[in-house]
Amino acid sequence: MTAFTVLGIESSCDETAAAVVRGVADAPPGEILSSIVYDQTDLHSAFGGVVPEIAARAHAEKLDVAVREALRTAGLGLADMDAIAVTAGPGLIGGLISGVSCAKGLAIGSGKPLVGVNHLEGHALTARLTDGVAYPFLLLLVSGGHCQLLSVSGPGAYARLGTTLDDAPGEAFDKTAKLMGLGFPGGPAVERKAAGGDAARFDFPRALIGRKGLDFSFSGLKTALRVKLDGLRAAGPVSEQDQADLCAGFQAACVEALTRVTGKAMAVFREAHPEVAAPVLAVAGGVAANQSVRAGLDAVAGAQGFALVAPPLSLCTDNAAMIAWAGLERYAGGHTDSLTLAPRPRWPLDTAATPVAKYGKRGAKA
Ligand code: KG4
Ligand code: ZN
Numbered sequence: 001m002t003a004f005t006v007l008g009i010e011s012s013c014d015e016t017a018a019a020v021v022r023g024v025a026d027a028p029p030g031e032i033l034s035s036i037v038y039d040q041t042d043l044h045s046a047f048g049g050v051v052p053e054i055a056a057r058a059h060a061e062k063l064d065v066a067v068r069e070a071l072r073t074a075g076l077g078l079a080d081m082d083a084i085a086v087t088a089g090p091g092l093i094g095g096l097i098s099g100v101s102c103a104k105g106l107a108i109g110s111g112k113p114l115v116g117v118n119h120l121e122g123h124a125l126t127a128r129l130t131d132g133v134a135y136p137f138l139l140l141l142v143s144g145g146h147c148q149l150l151s152v153s154g155p156g157a158y159a160r161l162g163t164t165l166d167d168a169p170g171e172a173f174d175k176t177a178k179l180m181g182l183g184f185p186g187g188p189a190v191e192r193k194a195a196g197g198d199a200a201r202f203d204f205p206r207a208l209i210g211r212k213g214l215d216f217s218f219s220g221l222k223t224a225l226r227v228k229l230d231g232l233r234a235a236g237p238v239s240e241q242d243q244a245d246l247c248a249g250f251q252a253a254c255v256e257a258l259t260r261v262t263g264k265a266m267a268v269f270r271e272a273h274p275e276v277a278a279p280v281l282a283v284a285g286g287v288a289a290n291q292s293v294r295a296g297l298d299a300v301a302g303a304q305g306f307a308l309v310a311p312p313l314s315l316c317t318d319n320a321a322m323i324a325w326a327g328l329e330r331y332a333g334g335h336t337d338s339l340t341l342a343p344r345p346r347w348p349l350d351t352a353a354t355p356v357a358k359y360g361k362r363g364a365k366a
Pocket of ligand 2: 119123143285286317318
């Protein structure tokens with residue numbers, strides 16, 4: 001029951017982040033002493049997506065600033081850390097190299113142990129950091145690069161129950177925003193637009209919902225959106241209301257796909273874990289910031305006797321507090337990495353699960 005204080009570093013996509021977290025791995029929740037996030041939206045928005053080379057250079061410029069700021073805000077120095085945790089994958093290789101090199105330098109300079117963290121594990125264990133959720137729990141990881149249902153039994157102990165067979169929902173949100181010129185990142189823009197729309201006006205497909213199994217598919221939805229938009233454009237100018245109705249219909253279809261499959265996964269989890277008296281559905285990743293997604297999941301969880309644990313919005317999207325916490329749990333379990341730690345662009349949580357044919361456009365990322 002030892003309390004540890006861990007510095008976390010995250011640079012796998014387009015956020016440069018550092019954080020200090022303190023806690024006892026076996027007695028969560030943890031305490032976030034600082035969480036600094038520099039997002040790179042301004043650098044990438046002109047391109048409508050993350051440009052890997054620009055991201056890597058920006059990380060290299062900003063990492064030391066983020067680390068200094070995280071330590072200063074926490075009122076601590078490197079000497080007070082028990083370990084230095086860094087995202088070692090999955091993600092964009094340039095950003096990962098920047099972060100891992102920075103962490104290695106700090107580890108050499110301070111003599112502190114280095115812990116390489118899987119970015120997806122950071123998202124996965126956020127519900128423990130924030131709410132002290134006990135193992136095992138059911139997790140829906142839903143982001144710009146992933147859509148997975150996992151049974152989580154401990155750090156490194158994941159069983160994938162289902163996954164997307166094509167696109168990730170965040171990718172579909174981003175694409176929708178791009179097609180309509182709503183800006184980048186797309187998720188929040190589409191959510192804002194959908195608020196004034198009529199979800200029933202357009203009929204969007206609900207792929208795979210009726211099928212057996214716990215897999216998802218979002219590419220049909222993305223195509224349907226494009227076809228409907230093209231149809232409207234061919235008939236005349238597309239109004240603000242048209243856009244709002246399209247966004248609302250698209251978002252409702254996404255929510256329905258997520259909630260229906262997650263509902264089925266709850267039954268599977270219950271059967272596998274009859275000993276769990278108060279089961280939890282945790283949701284993580286950028287798309288978990290969407291209020292309709294949260295409300296839909298809350299309803300389906302409540303109906304099946306699960307408690308929904310959804311992190312605060314700032315901990316849904318990429319941050320370093322989740323990396324520090326996952327590193328803390330790993331370190332408490334006796335895991336450290338040597339200075340030969342290598343970044344891994346691809347790194348699934350459930351290594352025994354069959355890889356799917358296609359990863360999201362943004363890579364095997366969450
Ligand atoms: O986990 P995350 O920060 O990083 C990666 O996937 O790399 O997730 C980012 C994704 C983006 O696709 C973004 O559009 C989506 O999460 N997202 C949202 C919302 N906020 C972020 N999607 C829907 N509604 C939102 N409010
Ligand atoms: Zn992420």
